[in-house]
Amino acid sequence: xxxxxxxxxxxxxxxxxxxxxxxxxxxxxxxxxxxxxxxxxxxxxxxxxxxxxxxxxxxxxxxxxxxxxxxxxxxxxxxxxxxxxxxxxxxxxxxxxxxxxxxxxxxxxxxxxxxxxxxxxxxxxxxxxxxxxxxxxxxxxxxxxxxxxxxxxxxxxxxxxxxxxxxxxxxxxxxxxxxxxxxxxxxxxxxxxxxxxxxxxxxxxxxxxxxxxxxxxxxxxxxxxxxxxxxxxxxxxxxxxxxx
Numbered sequence: 015x016x017x018x019x020x021x022x023x024x025x026x027x028x029x030x031x032x033x034x035x036x037x038x039x040x041x042x043x044x045x046x047x048x049x050x051x052x053x054x055x056x057x058x059x060x061x062x063x064x065x066x067x068x069x070x071x072x073x074x075x076x077x078x079x080x081x082x083x084x085x086x087x088x089x090x091x092x093x094x095x096x097x098x099x100x101x102x103x104x105x106x107x108x109x110x111x112x113x114x115x116x117x118x119x120x121x122x123x124x125x126x127x128x129x130x131x132x133x134x135x136x137x138x139x140x141x142x143x144x145x146x147x148x149x150x151x152x153x154x155x156x157x158x159x160x161x162x163x164x165x166x167x168x169x170x171x172x173x174x175x176x177x178x179x180x181x182x183x184x185x186x187x188x189x190x191x192x193x194x195x196x197x198x199x200x201x202x203x204x205x206x207x208x209x210x211x212x213x214x215x216x217x218x219x220x221x222x223x224x225x226x227x228x229x230x231x232x233x234x235x236x237x238x239x240x241x242x243x244x245x246x247x248x249x250x251x252x253x254x255x256x257x258x
Contacts, residue, residue, distance in 0.1 A: 032165035078109020113143035187242035
């Protein structure tokens with residue numbers, strides 16, 4: 015009798031049914047990916063459009079942004095899990111450490127203007143720290159929210175609906191950004207690092223180079239979105255036909 019009572023207490027209904035909690039969690043993960051996409055799009059546009067080259071600490075921060083995106087992507091693909099949020103927290107901690115380091119480097123000298131453009135009075139590495147803090151707090155709160163885990167979510171790929179093509183779309187778009195950065199950016203860094211840095215350390219504030227132009231960078235970002243939309247549409251059509 016006591017075992018049945020304990021089981022009923024564990025499965026007692028919460029303020030929201032598990033199925034609806036899963037839907038809300040998925041939408042929150044999609045929204046988080048769109049927010050990260052905006053941050054990454056801005057950084058890539060500055061690099062490839064304006065020509066502002068990322069500093070070593072900037073590369074660590076951008077890596078942290080991509081690491082944060084891993085958790086929501088895994089939640090959408092394979093189901094809501096606390097360990098997925100934990101991976102995002104670890105990535106945010108690394109990125110926050112790099113952001114804090116860069117902030118301290120530039121505030122040590124009162125006459126230091128900082129590196130890169132300022133947005134609303136703060137430089138991008140300061141905004142990056144704000145983003146990492148929000149990610150850590152948000153993931154921690156979602157880990158504490160136990161209701162979505164009770165539904166045994168297996169991911170959007172197994173369930174038809176609006177969230178599936180939307181989730182595939184944003185996952186593909188973020189993945190394209192990651193591939194662009196890894197393949198193009200790191201390859202370019204590998205070719206230019208010796209001429210630029212020699213055998214010593216690379217400069218903390220590397221000089222800017224000519225880019226695609228302000229609109230050219232945004233056109234490249236939108237082109238990635240168009241490719242992601244086509245891939246998501248093709249996937250949804252084939253998945254729907256397979257299930258039929």
